[in-house]
Amino acid sequence: MSNNSFDIRAYTGFRAITFLCLAILYAPLVVVTIYSFNASQSLTNWEGLSLRWYVEVFTGPESAKFKTAARNSFIIAIIAATTATILATLAATAMVRGGKFRLRTLSFGLISLPLMVPEIVLAVATLIFFNSIGLDRGLLTILLAHIAFCIPFAYLPISARMQGIEDSYEQAALDLYATKRQAFTKILLPLMMPGIISGFLLAFIVSLDDFIITNFVKGAGVETLPTAIFGSVKQGIKPNIMAISTLLLLVSIVMVTISYLVSKKDNTK
Amino acid sequence: MSGDTKIAIDVREAVKRYGDFTALKTISLSIMDNEFFTLLGPSGCGKTTLLRMIAGFEDVTEGAIYLYGDEIAGLPPNKRPVNTVFQNYALFPHMTVLENVAFGMEMRGRSKSDARKRAGEMLDLVQLQQFAARKPSQLSGGQQQRVALARALAPEPKVLLLDEPLSALDLKLRKAMQLELKHLQRETGITFIFVTHDQEEALTMSDRIAVMSAGELQQLGSPTDIYERPHNMFVADFIGETNLLEVSVDAIKEGRATCHLGGGHELTCNAVDGIGIGSKVHMSIRPERLYMSDSPAEAESLKGRVKENIFVGTDITTIVDLADGPDFTVRTSNSDRGNKRIFEPGAEMFVNMERGAGRLLVD
């Protein structure tokens, strides 16, 4: 950056707005994190640092409910993200390395459909669908719905990555007597790894975080973390919710950070 | 070419079309065993397309390609005993240098240890043994280039294809690599097919050159042939520098054609098949085949005036304004300044043409 008195790129106030923007984005998260360490029984008064609400999360009266919900959430997120990542990797290979074909635009439309349909509409549609084919609502319906909407989140980083890999690497492999399958497993797949990992992590977070669709397709009594938290919040914000939120926030931030660091590492250079 | 030399690659009336666009118009050429063969032409002339057809990355729309007598047009690249050095090298970034070089042999079914041993020998050949454990990104451009060469040569292909492999290197390194490539070709005895747009590179390295333009073969011959005896306007203009003069042919006698150019100047040169009396064609005269003097010194001597001298290091280029005629470029080598004269701008003098310097061109 130049420090000329006249910098054509710099506009007065833009820096201030950027910092304001960051403040707005982070303030609620920071506040909740801080208050989750509040020793006080009441939300309002600050009575010093304490881990009592975290202890409450794991041992308190609601702990069994939240533990089950957390287990459900993680199992669903792992299976949904893995499945979506595999489907997205195969689809990206066809889309980016499959030449031009008539169904290409249509396929891309289908893959990004879960992003275009408003979430509440997708939730309604999925509920109606499961109901009409007579599938009982439960963990399975949540899982199926999650696989579907995770696909575009896994697909976008994976296909972006694949577009960044020149096809001359695979051509060189073919030229050196590798079959197409070998060129895929030995060359393309290792080079794609950062994209695949970042796609998986994003799909995982999206699944872990989903509330609206899960809320529609879950059966009575089946909870994931977000639906359990929502149910609790409806009766008023309690400190243990803030502790859970802080833990979940930490998981998200760690995952996104890993995803960011992995995707930044360019193994073709 | 002697009759019993084997043909390595035989391209027979090969055509390549992409939809409506014809990239290659009916090309036939034979590349001999153990030859350093160059496909030369400007970008978009079809030379890379032809190379990729030989490698198996593009299919042949019409015609056929034979490799030592076997038709290969239908084979995928991994079934052809032909290897390529790619323009950007395409070294696998996630593998070490040694793994890269061993890759082709492993894919051909040689054991890992065997392939690695042979890869080590190949790295010896290109003097990179100490870099075997590094990743390609840790090497300089010239070193990467040599790894790419070793990798392509390691499986002992019958033909090595090189797609503008030197274009990413700086001038000095490029010159050194040109010699190294030539040596490697002699040492290994493998047929090299080299694609370039750099005419100087082509002239330096090749046994034979195919000059291509707009999807067509313009001329096929040795570097001397191509330089001294260009067939047509395109070849004369693309290879080296030349004076292209519009002339009309007045008479042809005993293999010599008498022509005149604008302003009534008269020149003679060797007749060329297909150019008859009355034709209006171009004549090419290389600037280094001309020299200047006070009075006419050759049978072909034209009066003119010096417009400008341009110093270009090894040579001095003089632009001469011919009375009632076109401008001429005359090149005098600096080492020749003892016996050849340089005139100041504005001076009147004669431009002399060595016998056989003029060459009539078909359009």
Place this chain on the structure above:
Amino acid sequence: MAAGAASGGSATTDTYKEARTWLLMPAWVTLTILVLAPVLMMLVYSFLTKEFRGGVIWEFSLSAYDQFFFDRGLFGDDPPKIEWTYITIFWRSIWQAGAATLLSLVIGFPTAYFIATRSPQMRPVWVFLITIPYWVNLLIRTVSMKFLLRDEGPLNDALIGIGLLDDPLRIINTNFAVQLGLFYSYLPFMVLPIYAAVERYNFALSEAAADLYASKWTTLRRILLPAIKPGVVAGCILVFVPSMGSFLAPDLLGGAKNFMIGSLIEEQFKGNAGNWPFGAAASMILLTMVLIILMISARQQAKADRA
């Protein structure tokens, strides 16, 4: 979720063209069964007869749409009369989403611009900082917002504490709280496309304008903005579309007075209303609106690309 602005990408090679059908098949099948078929089924449901306490009777009926638009239906003896309740809810949703979009633009544009003019090494870090909150659970973010803005919340405590206010700001359960929540939910969608556009922008054009005596703000208005307009439009759509159908922000921050489409739809399935065909019809109307917006913008984008 928001609309995907990313294109399919034109850079494609054909190494695996023989296998592409098989490679695409799993995704096709999954998405057709789990997304396309459900949307079509929803369309069918919107034309069925409601069953008391949820579910449907398989009998064709227009009553869901009739209920949505008309108080006294088209099929009665009296002249039809428009029912304003649901149209008002839709209208409020559009208005709220529009306000949230404007708020996002006012904050998001300078932010995106500022980030795009950092050094190339710092840009990804800034982008990362802006996107982190988006990846945090939307529910948690909305709950956090509610906690922060409560009448007895930390914000009011702080403002009263430093003597700026005597009485707490009543923000929760207002339209503004919902707008703030929506803005907070989708701000990265505004910043990222604008950032991408500014980063691609050739600043030599601004320099040329300045050289030709344009002031900085004139340069921004006349040179920069037209060049990055597609990015700005994309950002606005990406905020507007999910805002319109959002459920959490209006539900948690808006309260009963500030009902939006999302809550209306939710009520038909999870709440007491239990009118599935009506919920399906409202969803179809929302989906149609969104698809129309997306189609218009795709057409505009294509026109801009051709130009």
